[in-house]
Amino acid sequence: MNPENIIEVKNLSHSYGDFRAVDNISFNVKKGEFFSFLGPNGAGKSTAINILITLLNLQQGSVFIAGHSLNENPKKVRNSIGIVFQEITLDRDMTVYETLEFHARLYSMPKEEREKRIEYLLNLVELSEKRDDLTKNLSGGMKRRLEIARGLITKPMILFLDEPTIGLDPQTRMKTWDYLREVNKSGTTIFLTTHYMDEADSLSDRISIIDNGKIITTGTPEELKNSLGKDIIYLETSDDNKALKILRDNPEIQDAVKKDSHILIITKSDGAKILPQIMHTLEKNSLKTISVNLKKPSMDDVFLHYTGRALRE
Numbered sequence: 010m011n012p013e014n015i016i017e018v019k020n021l022s023h024s025y026g027d028f029r030a031v032d033n034i035s036f037n038v039k040k041g042e043f044f045s046f047l048g049p050n051g052a053g054k055s056t057a058i059n060i061l062i063t064l065l066n067l068q069q070g071s072v073f074i075a076g077h078s079l080n081e082n083p084k085k086v087r088n089s090i091g092i093v094f095q096e097i098t099l100d101r102d103m104t105v106y107e108t109l110e111f112h113a114r115l116y117s118m119p120k121e122e123r124e125k126r127i128e129y130l131l132n133l134v135e136l137s138e139k140r141d142d143l144t145k146n147l148s149g150g151m152k153r154r155l156e157i158a159r160g161l162i163t164k165p166m167i168l169f170l171d172e173p174t175i176g177l178d179p180q181t182r183m184k185t186w187d188y189l190r191e192v193n194k195s196g197t198t199i200f201l202t203t204h205y206m207d208e209a210d211s212l213s214d215r216i217s218i219i220d221n222g223k224i225i226t227t228g229t230p231e232e233l234k235n236s237l238g239k240d241i242i243y244l245e246t247s248d249d250n251k252a253l254k255i256l257r258d259n260p261e262i263q264d265a266v267k268k269d270s271h272i273l274i275i276t277k278s279d280g281a282k283i284l285p286q287i288m289h290t291l292e293k294n295s296l297k298t299i300s301v302n303l304k305k306p307s308m309d310d311v312f313l314h315y316t317g318r319a320l321r322e
């Protein structure tokens with residue numbers, strides 16, 4: 010195992026009966042990284058994460074977590090990780106404080122350390138004022154924050170989160186992202202699964218796109234978006250029809266179409282380099298540029314490109 014890797018997975022497969030939910034996936038996560046699995050419902054994300062957190066048995070492949078073999082030392086693996094499940098798993102009749110205290114006691118944390126840790130975590134997820142509230146009276150976002158705090162009680166090296174912001178409103182989602190960034194900054198490696206493009210894009214150092222049980226591609230959000238090798242340019246000129254005819258002859262342009270009050274151009278390579286050429290050509294043909302907007306492909310474009318379909322399908 011490479012000492013830089015805190016998670017090392019090789020040729021992992023998992024079947025339910027005849028159905029192969031995870032199909033020969035390999036990937037590494039580096040210490041301190043924020044790593045995400047991005048894929049639609051049913052892609053195999055939960056199955057994969059459940060194997061890594063020792064909830065599902067390892068059928069095929071090799072997994073090392075925090076230097077321990079999942080097969081030979083599942084207990085040591087469990088002691089190195091924190092978990093936030095997809096479903097809310099709080100005891101409704103416990104208070105916020107009791108929830109954290111109960112969990113810390115489960116791990117036999119001494120009283121003084123326990124109290125300090127709980128204070129720190131309540132502060133981190135901004136639930137100090139809610140410490141005596143029953144969890145059933147918390148909002149959805151607060152419940153999630155409490156679960157994140159609970160997952161962090163034992164100072165795990167890696168925090169696993171399965172779809173942590175499912176069902177939260179946009180504002181609460183973004184607040185949850187802030188906490189996760191904070192947790193990651195403080196040195197905890199994060200492994201997250203999500204079907205939200207913006208979530209993976211905004212949080213991750215690296216993303217693996219997973220579909221039908223297979224990893225389709227892996228890279229930083231920038232690498233993935235740049236790998237399409239094309240940019241999108243919106244252009245408004247003094248004569249769009251004339252401009253279109255001229256631009257279509259440019260070998261660097263993959264496609265140019267008129268859209269509402271502007272021209273949409275898809276470039277074959279780096280748009281920032283092609284744009285000055287385009288402007289020059291237009292000027293030479295006595296066309297005035299009224300407005301211009303260069304846009305990098307979004308994670309939606311990336312997903313569409315690699316899987317052949319939009320994720321919302």
Ligand SMILES: Nc1ncnc2c1ncn2[C@@H]1O[C@H](COP(=O)(O)OP(=O)(O)OP(=O)(O)O)[C@@H](O)[C@H]1O
Nearest residue numbers: 025028030048049050051052053054055056057172
């Ligand atoms: N216990 C099970 N028995 C049979 N099939 C299962 C079981 N659990 C999951 N599957 C199937 O395996 C595939 C992968 O499911 P999995 O839950 O891992 O996907 P996912 O990407 O996490 O999606 P979701 O976020 O909706 O859970 C799906 O087709 C699912 O129906």
